[in-house]
Amino acid sequence: MFLDAVLRITGLLVLTVPTLAAECTREGLLAATESYLTAQTSGKVSNLKLSSSNFTYRQNNVVSDITKGLLSTAYKVDLNRSTADTVACASYTMWISTSGSKPYVVSTQIRHANNDTSSISMIDTVAASTGDLFFDAKKTLGYIQKEDWKIIPAEQRPSRELLKKVGDAYLDMWTDAKAADSIPWGTECERVEGSQYTNPCGKTLPRGGSSKNNGMRRYVIDEEMGSVDCQFDSLGAWPDSHEVRVVAGKVKYVHTVTVMKLG
Template structure:
């Protein structure tokens, strides 16, 4: 169970919305900050990051000291990808490390206050490693590195509303028997849950059964990439810190990725 102070911190994340009078939050600024995060992770030096005065670090749904988190250890990164949400002034970065005794697949949302991408207000990470749900970093890497993540052309990009609806619909499948049928599944959709691969995505879906809604949802929505990432607490199965990313191409779900930490806290 997440303590009240953790819920308060998560509420603070969701209120990190841009000010209407502030300068525009740019895609280039968001991706530059994401790249600085990756450089800090590769070096194991969070001190290189430009952090705001009220910065918060959260790992696996628990507010903690950045000095004791993943960022303080250098990890060689075999694959990474970032998306940008200029409306929420936030980015999402996925990275995979297969080397060493402790491989990782990591999902991170970075948030900026007042549309100011020159400093980072929050780093919010869900990490999975050996022992977590369907975990095998090498298999996951093999699947994801084959995917096509080129920009979607203007005029063919899904709306923000559709992307949020798809992200919520996916997480609602465990509590709502009708949620699976509300999602526009593609015929060649690939689903990677940890290292478990399913094609097409619409095969073997949950249809309700749990009374616990998957909560604490935080969104990064990128219309250019046709993607939504939702960090959450997967209460339907066990209060697990979780990331679900969905990509929509030509109005249909193309990719689904999940990163789930079954231990709940720490790394």
């Protein structure tokens, strides 16, 4: 009887111990970006730990077969940089390849289900190449190599709410004539749009006129880096990625990757 009582008690304890939720960590997110870059430079999708139950690969806003996409070919990466969003359990990686017959500037968001960074539930890539809007990988590389992307001290970091607001206002400029003036532009803000360089960012901006919103918005927000990346369908048709960095409360950098064939 004593043994039966012990078993009943221990069984009850096992049943009442709560299951701890997985924690999405910055380290886990950035480790996943490293595995993604390894897969890209080797051209081997097998280097990735993909979710066995619910994985999606999206390239230029189209859900497709990962084994037939950009990751199936090895590319020499000249520059890469990643940011992490522990709230959304997602990361953003930008990489540039200037060599070979087809250079690329690529923006990729990686997402993880249930806060579990040990496997990847989505790879979402916007990949611009020769013939796309203002495309010149070597010029883009030269501009971005000069930028300062040090982690922002804790007491100076912009809030998640501010970063989201800035990202949305930037995308709203095409439909809202007042959106541009709501953005805290820095006096030395630099915008790299394809390979076109503009300083300061706050000049030559859209001020409404479009009837179609920039939609299908997917965000990666990193307060430590003061950045927000949003991938979307530009003006209803074109795959697009815009990354904005806010330093000392002002927009410092804007990068755009647009898949829009000219001519």
